[in-house]
Amino acid sequence: MLAQRRYELIMQTLRAEGPVSVTVLGTRLGVSQATIRRDLAWLEEQGLLTRVRGGAAASPSLEPSFAAVATEAHRAKDAIARRAAGMVEDGDVLLLDIGTTVHRLAVHLRGRKVTVMTANMAVYEELLPDPDIELILLGGVVRRNYKSLVGFLTEDAVRQLRAGKLFMGTSGVRADGAVVDTTVVEVPVRRAMIAAADQVILLADAEKFPGTGFASVCGPDALDVVVTDADEGTEALGALRENGVKVVLV
Structure with missing residues (x-):
């Protein structure tokens, strides 16, 4: 396998899974640990990753920040969020996923008498000042x-809970209606x-159709x-509707 191809595969793995050991990378790429260490040293010199004990992690700067993603299609996201907020009734118990569109939904929930459970710190920051909302931040x-x-x-915290509605974001929706993500640790x-x-x-x-x-x-x-x-x-x-999913067009 050419070095450039190894570099690409290593970075794909680190972005998707977070820190990965030299042993795991060597097994997946079918090369020696010595080769992986040389590859990691080169990638570190380029500023693409950080070496950690026994392996490496992608540089945090490579992942688009929450603030950067929030600026993408922001008008569409707000329109979608506003429509979704109309589906919420007082007294509802809600799970709010990560993501910028779900954060926009939280903006439109302010002043509502609902319970919100979330692992989205932007949602937590948005709703923290609102005394009307029962706010539960997952660990x-x-x-x-x-x-x-x-x-x-x-995951363990979520398993202890039950919600009436989950509002979920995504990185992409495939032609067959499957929901996908770019970050394995979120799945x-x-x-x-x-x-x-x-x-x-x-x-x-x-x-997000098809998105990434x-x-x-x-x-x-x-x-x-x-x-x-x-x-x-x-x-x-069409695939979503064939599977019984209600599609609400904004």
Whole structure:
């Protein structure tokens, strides 16, 4: 395998999974640990990763920050969030996923008498001053760059809960209606949230069709509602409807 190809595969793995050991990288790429160490040393010189004990982690600056992502399609995201807020009734118990569109939903929930459970630190910061909202912040490992909490502590916390509605974001929706993500560490938490909710509502702007991502979160059968500004002719919308998902066009 050419060195350039190894570099690409190493960076893909680190971005998707977080810190990874030299042993794991060597096994996946089919090369010696000595080769992996030389590759990591070169990538570190380029400022692409940080060496950690026994392995490496991608430089945090490589992942778009929450603030940067929030500026993308912000008008569409706000319109979707406003429509989704109209689906919330006083007294509802809500799970709010990570992501910038879900954060915009939180903005439109201020002043409502609801319970919000979340691993989204931006949502927590938004709703903290609001005395009308019962706010529950889930524990976990902090992903500072994206203002989220992840890991087994977050998953375990979600498993103790039950919500009437989950509002979920995504990196992409494939033509067959499958929901995917670019960050593997977020997937287990999302799956736990889906299992903990009576109704799953996906918030996805047009750019998420197909968007990006390779890690499977769920199939269309796990969704109840999708709120989007995607064009009516988008192939994935047909697949979603065929699976019984209600599509709300904004």
